Amino acid sequence: MRKVVIIGVGAHVCGKMLDKSLRDLGRVAIWDAISDATIDAKEIQVAYVSNSIAGLITGQEGSRGQTVLRASGLGGIPVINVENACAGGSTAFRGAYLEVASGACDIALALGVEKMFCDDTPRVVRAIASTSEIELSKMGVQFTALYAMHTRNYMQEYGLTPEHFAKVVVKNSYNGSLNPYAQHRTPLTIDQVLNSRMISDPLTLYMCASISDGAAAAILCAEDIARQYTAKPLVEVSACKLASGVFRGRSDTTIPTLSEIVAQSAYKEAGISPEDVDLAEVHDAMAPAELMEYEELGLCKKGEAARMIDEGRTKIDGDIPVNPSGGLTARGHPIGATGLYQVAECVWQLRGEAGKRQVHNPRVALVQNRGGFVEGDDAAAAVIILRRRA
Amino acid sequence: MRKVVIIGVGAHVCGKMLDKSLRDLGRVAIWDAISDATIDAKEIQVAYVSNSIAGLITGQEGSRGQTVLRASGLGGIPVINVENACAGGSTAFRGAYLEVASGACDIALALGVEKMFCDDTPRVVRAIASTSEIELSKMGVQFTALYAMHTRNYMQEYGLTPEHFAKVVVKNSYNGSLNPYAQHRTPLTIDQVLNSRMISDPLTLYMCASISDGAAAAILCAEDIARQYTAKPLVEVSACKLASGVFRGRSDTTIPTLSEIVAQSAYKEAGISPEDVDLAEVHDAMAPAELMEYEELGLCKKGEAARMIDEGRTKIDGDIPVNPSGGLTARGHPIGATGLYQVAECVWQLRGEAGKRQVHNPRVALVQNRGGFVEGDDAAAAVIILRRRA
Numbered sequence: 198m199r200k201v202v203i204i205g206v207g208a209h210v211c212g213k214m215l216d217k218s219l220r221d222l223g224r225v226a227i228w229d230a231i232s233d234a235t236i237d238a239k240e241i242q243v244a245y246v247s248n249s250i251a252g253l254i255t256g257q258e259g260s261r262g263q264t265v266l267r268a269s270g271l272g273g274i275p276v277i278n279v280e281n282a283c284a285g286g287s288t289a290f291r292g293a294y295l296e297v298a299s300g301a302c303d304i305a306l307a308l309g310v311e312k313m314f315c316d317d318t319p320r321v322v323r324a325i326a327s328t329s330e331i332e333l334s335k336m337g338v339q340f341t342a343l344y345a346m347h348t349r350n351y352m353q354e355y356g357l358t359p360e361h362f363a364k365v366v367v368k369n370s371y372n373g374s375l376n377p378y379a380q381h382r383t384p385l386t387i388d389q390v391l392n393s394r395m396i397s398d399p400l401t402l403y404m405c406a407s408i409s410d411g412a413a414a415a416i417l418c419a420e421d422i423a424r425q426y427t428a429k430p431l432v433e434v435s436a437c438k439l440a441s442g443v444f445r446g447r448s449d450t451t452i453p454t455l456s457e458i459v460a461q462s463a464y465k466e467a468g469i470s471p472e473d474v475d476l477a478e479v480h481d482a483m484a485p486a487e488l489m490e491y492e493e494l495g496l497c498k499k500g501e502a503a504r505m506i507d508e509g510r511t512k513i514d515g516d517i518p519v520n521p522s523g524g525l526t527a528r529g530h531p532i533g534a535t536g537l538y539q540v541a542e543c544v545w546q547l548r549g550e551a552g553k554r555q556v557h558n559p560r561v562a563l564v565q566n567r568g569g570f571v572e573g574d575d576a577a578a579a580v581i582i583l584r585r586r587a
Numbered sequence: 588m589r590k591v592v593i594i595g596v597g598a599h600v601c602g603k604m605l606d607k608s609l610r611d612l613g614r615v616a617i618w619d620a621i622s623d624a625t626i627d628a629k630e631i632q633v634a635y636v637s638n639s640i641a642g643l644i645t646g647q648e649g650s651r652g653q654t655v656l657r658a659s660g661l662g663g664i665p666v667i668n669v670e671n672a673c674a675g676g677s678t679a680f681r682g683a684y685l686e687v688a689s690g691a692c693d694i695a696l697a698l699g700v701e702k703m704f705c706d707d708t709p710r711v712v713r714a715i716a717s718t719s720e721i722e723l724s725k726m727g728v729q730f731t732a733l734y735a736m737h738t739r740n741y742m743q744e745y746g747l748t749p750e751h752f753a754k755v756v757v758k759n760s761y762n763g764s765l766n767p768y769a770q771h772r773t774p775l776t777i778d779q780v781l782n783s784r785m786i787s788d789p790l791t792l793y794m795c796a797s798i799s800d801g802a803a804a805a806i807l808c809a810e811d812i813a814r815q816y817t818a819k820p821l822v823e824v825s826a827c828k829l830a831s832g833v834f835r836g837r838s839d840t841t842i843p844t845l846s847e848i849v850a851q852s853a854y855k856e857a858g859i860s861p862e863d864v865d866l867a868e869v870h871d872a873m874a875p876a877e878l879m880e881y882e883e884l885g886l887c888k889k890g891e892a893a894r895m896i897d898e899g900r901t902k903i904d905g906d907i908p909v910n911p912s913g914g915l916t917a918r919g920h921p922i923g924a925t926g927l928y929q930v931a932e933c934v935w936q937l938r939g940e941a942g943k944r945q946v947h948n949p950r951v952a953l954v955q956n957r958g959g960f961v962e963g964d965d966a967a968a969a970v971i972i973l974r975r976r977a
Contacts, residue, residue, distance in 0.1 A: 198689055249649050252642040252717065259639055259672035259718025260959035260966035263831050267961050276831040276967065277678055278670040282649035288667055292682070299588055299689030327642065328649025441653050441666040569650035571657050576650035577666065 198298040200420035202431040202586070205234025206541035211380035211411040211529025213314050219251055223265035223310040226412035226534075230306070234416045236426045241416065242302035243275045245292035247285035247309040247533040253324035254315050265310055282328035282569030283482060285309060286413065286536025287439065287579035293417045294437045303419045309534030310412035321408055328532065329570040341405060343570050344483040345397035351489055352399070355500040359399045363390035364506045365484040366403050366526055372513060373523025375554040378538070380409050380529035390484075404484040404526070411531030413538040430548045435467035435561075436582040442574030455578040456493040456567060463563075463580035464495070471495035474517065474582075475559035476546055478539035480567045481524040490565055491519070494580070518556045521546060536566035540581065547585040560585050588688040590810035592821040592976070595624025596931035601770035601801040601919025603704050609641055613655035613700040616802035616924075620696070624806045626816045631806065632692035633665045635682035637675035637699040637923040643714035644705050655700055672718035672959030673872060675699060676803065676926025677829065677969035683807045684827045693809045699924030700802035711798055718922065719960040731795060733960050734873040735787035741879055742789070745890040749789045753780035754896045755874040756793050756916055762903060763913025765944040768928070770799050770919035780874075794874040794916070801921030803928040820938045825857035825951075826972040832964030845968040846883040846955060853953075853970035854885070861885035864907065864972075865949035866936055868929035870957045871914040880955055881909070884970070908946045911936060926956035930971065937975040950975050 207229025209222045223246075231238050246262025257264060262276040281288040286309035293305035313321055326334035333339075351357065367387055373379035385403055393402035423431055440459040453461075464470060471494060479494070481487035488502035496517055497505045505511060511519035522528045522542040525535060543562035545551045562583045569576025597619025599612045613636075621628050636652025647654060652666040671678040676699035683695035703711055716724035723729075741747065757777055763769035775793055783792035813821050830849040843851075854860060861884060869884065871877035878892035886907055887895045895901060901909035912918045912932040915925060933952035935941045952973045959966025 198691070250642075252640075253646075253648060255721070256643075256713070256717050257721045258643060258714065259670060259675075260720065260961050261670070263959065263961045263966040264720050266831070272832060272961075274831060275829040276671070277682070277829070280649060280651070280668040280670060281666070285649075292667070295685055295689055295691060299685055299691075301588070301685060301689075323646070324648065327646050330650060330654050331645070331647045439665040439667070441656070441664060442662060569653065571650050571653045571662075574662075576653040 199300055201294055201297045201417050201434045202420045202423045203415050203434065203544050204418045204423050204427045205230040205416040206414065206544045207233055208378050208413040208538060208541050209411055210378050211409045211531060214410045215314055217410065219255060219310055219312045220265050220268035222312065222410060222412035223308055224269040226310065226414040227269045227271065227308060230414040230416050234427055238271055240304050241271065241274060241306045242304055243296050244271065244306040244308060245277050245279055245289040247279050247289035248311060249280055249282060249285050249328055249533040250324040251312060253327060254312055254321065281577040283532050283535060284566045284568030284577035284579050285533035287564065287566035287581060288577065290415060290536060290540055290581065291437050291439050291579065294434055297417050297419050303422055305417045306414060307417065307537060308412065308414045309537040311531035311533045312410050313408045313531060314410050328568065330572065341397040341400055343573065344486065345400050348399060348485040351485065355503065357503050359391055360387060361488060361503045361506055362404050362484040363387040365481065365487045366390045368512055369481065369520050369524040369527045372521050372554055373527025376523050376528055379523045379527055381527045400483055406482045406525040406530035409529035409531040411529055411534045411538065413534050413541050415537055415540050431586040432544050432547050433584045433586055434581065435584045436463040438463040438466065439577060439579045441577050442571055454493050455575040456490060456565060459578050460494045460580045463582050467582040469561060469582065473561050474563045475561050476518045476521060476556045477563040477565065478522060478542050479519055479565040481520060481526050482530060484526055487519065487524065494563065494565060513554055513556055521551065521554045521556055536579065539564040539566055543583050547583060589690055591684055591687045591807050591824045592810045592813045593805050593824065593934050594808045594813050594817045595620040595806035596804065596934045597623055598768050598803040598928060598931050599801055600768050601799045601921060604800045605704055607800065609645060609700055609702045610655050610658035612702065612800060612802035613698060614659040616700065616804040617659045617661065617698060620804040620806050624817055628661055630694050631661065631664060631696045632694055633686050634696040634698060635667050635669055635679040637669050637679035638701060639670055639672060639675050639718055639923040640714040641702060643717060644702055644711065671967040673922050673925060674956045674958030674967035674969050675923035677954065677956035677971060678967065680805060680926060680930055680971065681827050681829050681969065684824055687807050687809050693812055695807045696804060697807065697927060698802065698804045699927040701921035701923045702800050703798045703921060704800050718958065720962065731787040731790055733963065734876065735790050738789060738875040741875065745893060747893050749781055750777060751878060751893045751896055752794050752874040753777045755871065755877045756780045758902055759871065759910050759914040759917045762911050762944055763917025766913050766918055769913045769917055771917045790873055796872045796915040796920035799919035799921040801919055801924045803924050803931050805927055805930050821976040822934050822937050823974045823976055824971065825974045826853040828853040828856065829967060829969045831967050832961055844883050845965040846880060846957060849968045850884045850970045853972050857972040859951060859972065863951050864953045865951050866908045866911060866946045867953040867955065868912060868932050869909055869955040871910060871916050872920060874916055877909065877914065884953065884955060903944055903946055911941065911944045911946055926969065929954040929956055933973050937973060
């Protein structure tokens, strides 16, 4: 397979934007990426578009990507609409990657776009629940409940307390305050997090990613022609791995989780080990997940994530910054767009363009994105490893 | 890119099956394909799953493919859920093809599964309309209306009458009567077609594909290892092309349509011309479309499709059989599954396994699948060229 680089990324700010449509959001992200790549829009040969709940929120199924691309002036190229719950963004990225890597085309667009806010919040909540197995969701076993159960299990295993999760939110809300794309830009304190409304014990309101509108995009290019387009540092896709649940549950913590499996496979493909990662954007849909993910990604050993957050090692100025963007809890979590927000943040960081939230001189970045639950295991998990070229 | 062959296909019968779920339908198609390929299910490394309207009919979004695969005993492999309105099946096929062609894996599954029937028919009609641009659908410019307008235009240009469209239905309903997978197995007469209820002038009821439940699957394999698995004739994927609308409308018949563009590109890739095609499965969502498609695919010259159906050239025993399966109007049109039913039919035909509807010794088969309307042009169109290996 051919080497693939990212030559452009773009995004719309995350937030509550009742006056903006799927098209408005998508158009901004697409043209932000085109402008970043300094290419002519006509050079884009194929588009992968991720969206999760437009069918249930706006009524638009089937041709979602086409309606957005047409409104962006990009009619006429093949559009592949993909969906993988909260991992849809990385699934779209992987599709675009495979197009270029295989030689099917030279330049591909990946777009994630999500419109969650509407005038009917119960509908939104049902739509979110529907990205997991609906038979279980309807019994109340939806995202917050499942995360709460996993979290309880994790606390019991390693002796964590809610303060540890609050520390994740404090870090991420601070990072978000530095990110012009973030939905939530107010730094929170441990007390504020712990005293916010209880959603599903031990998860309080501020530990949970909120409803969000947003769109993010990346333009991928065959490495051998990338210099025709951009003078910016090239960001190589060193690995792009996706997996779906093995459905063995998580009650036994000795069984590797899906993120663990997919991370190991990504490290192998990239030819690196976790110690080589300079920054990570991970899927903190609920704050405790970030800690479990430190361990799943091998950023620390099993049971050591609590100490990692206690020691501040994952802050922007720590030795392994995690979620400098603010993560899902602060930057925002527009379901099908999240994976591409994570990619965009890593690209900005690797290029040294992340402004006040810039991590010191990173060379290797990791994206971890996951989505859906089927029989209690992740429906999808993806790990992408990006590397700045010399 | 590597050579890719199809080593197995499978399907559930099309029809109204209120007692069957998405999982029930998908499971049958998957295991029919696995059994046909004579492989161990564990050999399948990735799955592309197409579904169009489960979100609106069953409430299941996001992890649709995972829920079906899990229920089929295939948990643990990466699942990519794709959607492209009525062209979703060919889009899933193309994804699986690209996985194998690129070398990302050796064996990939493509599944299309659709559950349309429910106890609320207006909901189904809205769901179907939502696969096109909803702003236009809501004004009444949905599939039947758009097809009727295109048909009127076509009739005026070339002097066709409703009898020509009725002849398409007569042919396809006869073919469907020979197909154990078909939803409608009663041969119809010209009078029955013309006298059936008017849906959108000049389209009568029997000229329109009906609501359908169904699932179809294909297993794709790298050619160099295919003989490890199957002793059946191998079916090579000689071309697999997808495009989205150029949105120039169709009022000017001198402008190539999307199917025309994508067919030309597929012929070029396969290194053949339309004369080499021995049979075609085309997208007769409304019967007149089949005639327009004869011309778009180059099976005859512009304006000659009427004579082609008059002369019976596209019957099973004609010189270029089209829709031996019965097509969408007779076999059935379970939206996201249709493209894979078309592929399955071509594989059975190329292998000489099509029973009473067997075309005489075909070597090259063409699939044409299309879906959605955005600004009056197809949201997606795909052409796949399959060839029996010596």
